[in-house]
Amino acid sequence: MILDGKATRSIARTEDGKGVRILDQRQLPWEIRWVELRSMDEAAVAIREMWTRGAPMVGATAAYGLAMALAVDPSDEALLAARDTLLHTRPTAVNLRWALDAVGTAVGDLPPEERAEAAFARADAICDEDVELCRAIGASGLELIRALHAQNPGRPVQILTHCNAGWLATVDYGTATAPIYLAHDAGIPVHVWVDETRPRNQGALLTAFELRNHGVPHTVVADNAGGLLMMQGKVDAVIVGTDRVTANGDVCNKIGTYLKALAAHDNGVPFYVALPYTTFDADLPSGDAIPIEERAAEELTEATGPDAEGHVTTIRLTQSPAANPAFDVTPARLVTGYITEKGVLDRIGG
Structure with a gap:
């Protein structure tokens, strides 16, 4: 990093x-x-x-x-x-x-x-x-980005990502971001649409921080903007990370990933999941069996950032009760391919 x-x-x-x-x-x-x-x-x-x-x-x-x-x-x-x-x-x-x-x-x-x-x-x-796995994932995904650029050589490859699957989430390179970093370093023009990723805003706070430090062009967008961007033809591919992939290929990732997969499927945009073998769980037959973490409501009802004077402060966004499931599950049928250290696979597991 x-x-x-x-x-x-x-x-x-x-x-x-x-x-x-x-x-x-x-x-x-x-x-x-x-x-x-x-x-x-x-x-x-x-x-x-x-x-x-x-x-x-x-x-x-x-x-x-x-x-x-x-x-x-x-x-x-x-x-x-x-x-x-x-x-x-x-x-x-x-x-x-x-x-x-x-x-x-x-x-x-x-x-x-x-x-x-x-x-x-x-x-x-x-x-x-982990560093070597992520570097290999990057090399696998680089070929996808190279192919996308060859289809439209006159403009940057437009990639949308959700949450933070970068070097902050790994030891180095990241999973979903590794192909992006390698493509940028190889001189392939890339632009990243960064979902803000409510409620903890890992996209706006962390992924954008990473990309900015690496010099990768990017734009932060509201989570709900992804579908429109795909409908307008402004997304060439979606690449996300994952916290667990089950034996049938179902993907558990940050809440909101499923919605991106649905929008991508409806608009013919390829949806890729980047992961090392350590994130594959052969013991679980499907995503139905994954425990979904419920986190504190305050992550949703409050927000933290600097005020006009630069002092970091926390404000309350609502006075109503809130539920905060941290993950959702994307069915394997919505996944175009899995970017792994062994290459890009169109299916995973048995």
């Missing part, structure tokens, strides 16, 4: 190697604040309260959280307790479970005194692998 003109990962070990350093995404884009996590409890809070978010990043943070727990108490009982605590921080993204299982497997047969070091090493490997 490019931050202040420098290549930077979104998570890294502290200088003493005993903790991790992450960007506090709640402060972006108004303030770039790095925070250190020094315990399993701090990692759990960071995930639950969305200091950090995005399926791969949640998995990476949880992996380090488990390692930090084992540095304090490497017993079997502590391992199981820490895994249980971290697993229940957020219920929807499957990468969380995958990362905890990967660390647990790496240390399960080791004597207690060797567990912490092995856990940190496995967490490091998870992060390194």
